[in-house]
Amino acid sequence: MAVYTQVSDEALAGFLAGYDLGEALAFKGIAEGVENSNYYLETRKGRYILTLFEKRVNAADLPYFIGLKQHLSSKGYPCPEPVMGLDGQALRTLEDRPAVIVTFLDGLSPRRPTAKQCRSLGEGLARMHLALADFKGHRENALGPSSWRRMWDGRGADAEAIQPGLEAEVNACFERINAARAFSANLPRGTIHADLFPDNAFFLGEAFSGAIDFYFACTDALAYDLAVCLNSWAFEEGNATDASRLEYNFSKGSALIAGYQSVRPLEAAEREALPALCLGSAMRFFLTRLSDWSSTPAGALVKPKNPLEYAARLAFHRKIESAEGYGA
């Protein structure tokens, strides 16, 4: 939850004067996203989200993210559509920060997705990949495999502190990832969301109604995006409420993969690489969480997420030998 930047009355009025939207009828900070400040904005023209980009987002990347949403919107894909100012620009400045207005997207983020929602999400992910096939933008995955080793160096003690034995477990996962590198080098690539967690997907009932928060989007293996989703949608607490005991829900995972394949069937090489991609994407989230966990002061405004949730996924993936292990 986050509203880092307050917007003065004059600044908002001045900002809206640069659009053909009319004056604000409502303007409320919303508790969504941890990187930026988001406001619900209503004018006579409709409902919008106004985002101010805080310093964790690289301003040089913003035209890419905005172009990506414009591309998806132009294809009829459900996502927030950037609204142009009177000067034809969507990316503008408010309270000394880059800012953008996007259309409001109906739907709810599931707290505990159902298998039907997982299937629909898989379809939505594959449709996104197809809709982005002719997107011209390019962005390296700043949190891709080449960054993992660097993030891990010197963190062994932090890992041991939260769970004894975890350092050796992570090192073993790295060996496995390195051994699998050869598979994943030639997988079909394209523009991926790279962070399509349940928080970032909307549903109306059981049907996927759109995706938000494209601020990790990049150019990478398409099947890696599926692996990110398997990690974030198909693991759940079984009988235990302990973060280290998350279980893979086979029904949900296989529904997600089946939904994806109903739109874009996986190639043989992608199926073969799936366990390594799942292990790698679990590593990426484990490492960023471990870093946030160790560097966030106690009692901070935004609570860091528990890295042990991803340590549990690492342990699961390390035992999986083939795509069948995920129900593919």
Added chain:
Amino acid sequence: MAVYTQVSDEALAGFLAGYDLGEALAFKGIAEGVENSNYYLETRKGRYILTLFEKRVNAADLPYFIGLKQHLSSKGYPCPEPVMGLDGQALRTLEDRPAVIVTFLDGLSPRRPTAKQCRSLGEGLARMHLALADFKGHRENALGPSSWRRMWDGRGADAEAIQPGLEAEVNACFERINAARAFSANLPRGTIHADLFPDNAFFLGEAFSGAIDFYFACTDALAYDLAVCLNSWAFEEGNATDASRLEYNFSKGSALIAGYQSVRPLEAAEREALPALCLGSAMRFFLTRLSDWSSTPAGALVKPKNPLEYAARLAFHRKIESAEGYGA
């Protein structure tokens, strides 16, 4: 900013099944209010705010607050209108907390009110008092004069810690308040909002469009409500940005009083009591802030408000001899 309670998908669906509103099309935590959890809720029937009451609100008071909003709504006064469940009840239960759905009110809370907005707010406050004249509910002001001495006892050192000399200043204000008690005993009483800060008032342009957050409403002197508003609307930073140097903006204060009197003229006794009421209401907010300031751990989720902002008001009011001093 506050969302203390997460609502599960099943709990929300089950809750909405108790209303004639249809399913949720959007549901977002909003960063508004510091006492309760608030969500923006949209269904095919319209836009709403769903509030879950956290433990700082006394559940026994909730029927009073809801009845008050129902009364105001029935008079056409702009405020959130409680929505009845299928069983005719507005106060229900969600995630083990008392919860209510109210209609969404258009408008923006001003960050720095203009004199025109102050005038319109004064009119809106007086219209509220008139609309509540036949409201049957009764609630003691738990933060009224009889509570102040108790809140102050033992806090002298805390006051000195934030500003040397403040303990003596507060004691001098208490003497003044006690001396004035005789005036204020027989003032016209009724139902007051008691917390109509700019955060709790909405405007469309310069025009007051409604009031929210009635959770301090109570039965007390009507002119005390005006004094609360003078404190919260008419003081501002002059050239200094130092909390202890807030200044009374005479134009804004006199506009607020004039707006109030254009709807409900003050009686002579109310004019006479105005300086003591302003001093008393400044004392009430000074004391609750001092208490929160001293008891909130560093780095807590909700930052306490600076009591010095109200110490500055106390110092100002102590020098005012008559209502003319406020531009009345």
